[in-house]
Amino acid sequence: MKMENDIFHKIFWWSSSDSDSGSGSGTHRKCCRPIEKIVPTTTGVLLIFLFLFVAGMCFSSGWIDSSILSGISYPKQNQETTSKTPTITQEFPLRCTIGNETQTCPRDYSTTNIVRLSNLTCPSYFKWIYEDLKSWRETGITKEMVEKANKTANFRLVILNGKVYVEKYRSSFQTRDKFTLWGILQLVRLYPGRLPDLELMFNCDDNPVGRSPNEGPPALFRYCADQWSKEIVFPDWSFWGWVETNIKPWNQLLDEIVEGNKRIKWKDRVPFAYWRGNPNVGRKDLMACRGSSENEWNTHLYVQDWRKESRGGFRQSNLAQQCTHRYKIYIEGWAWSVSEKYILACDSMTLFVMPRYYDFFTRGMVPLQHYWPITRDNKKCASLKFAVEWGNNHTDLAQKIGDTSSNFIRDELKMDYVYDYMFHVLNEYSKLLRFKPTVPPGAVELCSETMACSANGIMRKFMEDTMVKSPSDSSPCNIPPPYDPSTLEEFIEKKSNLTRQVQMWQHESQNINKTQ
Incomplete structure (x- = not known):
């Protein structure tokens, strides 16, 4: 078995600066004594408070050193600390009110949040996003290509100005469509305002849709594909729970x-x-x-x-x-x-x-x-x-x-990367659109509240357990470049x-x- 072991080895190769504001100098003590003598009256007391207020404003703004006040010392803050803007985490709670379970969607998580650029490179399987979209790389994706997928789609998804709209055509098996949409809503909450405008068709069935060799592939998203169907693969509903x-x-x-x-x-x-x-x-x-x-x-x-x-x-x-x-x-x-x-x-x-x-990974x-x-x-x-x-x-x-x-x-395959894969496949898909997405007449706006507030039992629990409560403070991981043909073939x-x-x-x- 030496040959087998050789093959396996080849495979797996694969604050001293604060001293000037210490106990206070004699000069500091002298600057305070005259105040006590000059303003012993009520008016003087008011002037003392006014002086202290103005001085406090000055040193808190960095205009004067804190050590000139009384004999008390205040350590100087590092310049890097004072120049930073504190990070405030914005939270998006689930806003359900009694008697109004299907309330209108909030507006505060569809705006762009300020984030730092990620220093992470996405896993290598993200490269397959380019391969899944190769069929439309030369022609782009037209409105007609999207409409052609209507024959088998369960729903049409539109993201416009950070808001999510859905037009449903047919029910899926069990709750696949619901939890797929729930996952997309959480992506929008994770990266508010970061997703581009787009319009797509989604099929929630098991088997990919066959097509004639003479037809171009429909622009259709689903959970899996094969070499003949060429659909765009997407994370499945069970990442957010399988109720049944x-x-x-x-x-x-x-x-x-x-x-x-x-x-x-x-x-x-x-x-x-x-x-x-x-x-x-x-x-x-x-x-x-x-x-x-x-x-x-x-x-x-x-x-x-x-x-x-x-x-x-x-x-x-x-x-x-x-x-x-x-x-x-x-x-x-x-x-x-x-x-x-x-x-x-x-x-x-x-x-x-x-x-x-x-599938996608x-x-x-x-x-x-x-x-x-x-x-x-x-x-x-x-x-x-x-x-x-x-x-x-x-x-x-x-x-x-x-x-x-x-x-x-x-x-x-942790959820951070699942969401980042969703982001990148939608982002790369949107770059190929040759039309401006619009909200069809039969579509409704969808948000976490319209889905979770009316849910109950285990469905409600799974939605609450997977709800993104605040936006990410960084951008998605950086998608690696596509395979060059020879490397992919190898x-x-x-x-x-x-x-x-x-x-x-x-x-x-x-x-x-x-x-x-």
């Missing part, structure tokens, strides 16, 4: 998963591959990989019945308590799955059944560095079995893949080669077993 499955907002759940990882050391975890989910959404073939006495595939696979879980209070679906195995399986459903980020955060080596679809991840690639054809059971055997024979390397994956999720080829390397190891292992 009781999955908490990402900022809370990520912390809980990080804590959950500490409960069982990696080498003390169950040495099998774990998956729990709904197999009835395109994953039935995975259930053929369940272990049995006749055919053991090194897997622990469980069916998740969400209706039963809902009735039982979701006791078996706490994601922070599912980091118990050395290996966890990610597999798509009808399309990409929101389970992806929860699995990758678990410190386990993720067995990534190679996907057809991509996983394109920056690399096989054998962040995950172990699993074939998605009819040999996936054998591929899973080999992956577990390989990991149990190379525990240090398998654990390192799990650590690298969870570190990536913890450090580069990156994609590198990922393909590493996947083929795993397949070669598996093939060699099977041949050895046959000869024994």
Whole structure:
């Protein structure tokens, strides 16, 4: 296995100045005594107060030194301190009043706030924003291109002068549209007045919309895409909570998963591959990989019945308590799955059944560095079995893949970067518009109050837990420049080669077993 170790090494390479105003000099004491003699009357007392008031105004403004007043010394302030303007944090509370739950939207968080420039560079997966918008780089995005996406969109979003307007066309599955819009509203609160005017269509379904080869791509936002659809990917609703499955907002759940990882050391975890989910959404073939006495595939696979879980209070679906195995399986459903980020955060080596679809962040991840690639054809059971055997024979390397994956999720997919990705993809999109956005007649203004004040139960709780209460004091991270074509080609080829390397190891292992 020396060759394998060499490959892994290559992958992972990848106030003394205040003394003059001390106890007061004799001159200072003399300057005070004449006042007592000259103005002993009531009028004199008033003049003393007037003198002290004027003098106080003078030294507080920096016109005179404080040490000339009485014999009392006042330390001089550093010039840098006195020249700074104090930072005042403006807060945007949720303004709900009894009997007026759908009040009009406040006006004080749509104006530009003064911020410092960020010194952070965004994670490298932000480069894919340029690739997602490449289809319109030459032509720009016309009004007709946006209108063409109306056929499948759930809503039209317009941002104009810092205000958000929505025209809804059709309901989404569950509360996807509501929490997607809620996330956009929080982005506006985080960076008030910073988002440009724009107009877009958004689809909340799983599967990307197919298109004819002779048609240009519709200007359509959604949660995932594939190489044929070319839609613009955007963070999904579950970052702000998934009400129907009781999955908490990402900022809370990520912390809980990080804590959950500490409960069982990696080498003390169950040495099998774990998956729990709904197999009835395109994953039935995975259930053929369940272990049995006749055919053991090194897997622990469980069916998740969400209706039963809902009735039982979701006791078996706490994601922070599912980091118990050395290996966890990610597999798509009808399309990409929101389970992806929860699995990758678990410190386990993720067995990534190679996907057809991509979301906004996983394109920056690399096989054998962040995950172990699993074939998605009819040999996936054998591929899973080999992956577990390989990991149990190379525990240090398998654990390192799990650590690298969870570190990536913890450090580069925290909510700060989720919001910054949203900002940059909307900002870059707006640069391509060849028309002036307008508010359509059927649109309504949307704000946190119009959504959260009328909500109740867990929906209201998730909205309150994720509400941005004050604007950021810095600008978004700095988006890196786009890939040049040759570098992007090399990156994609590198990922393909590493996947083929795993397949070669598996093939060699099977041949050895046959000869024994």
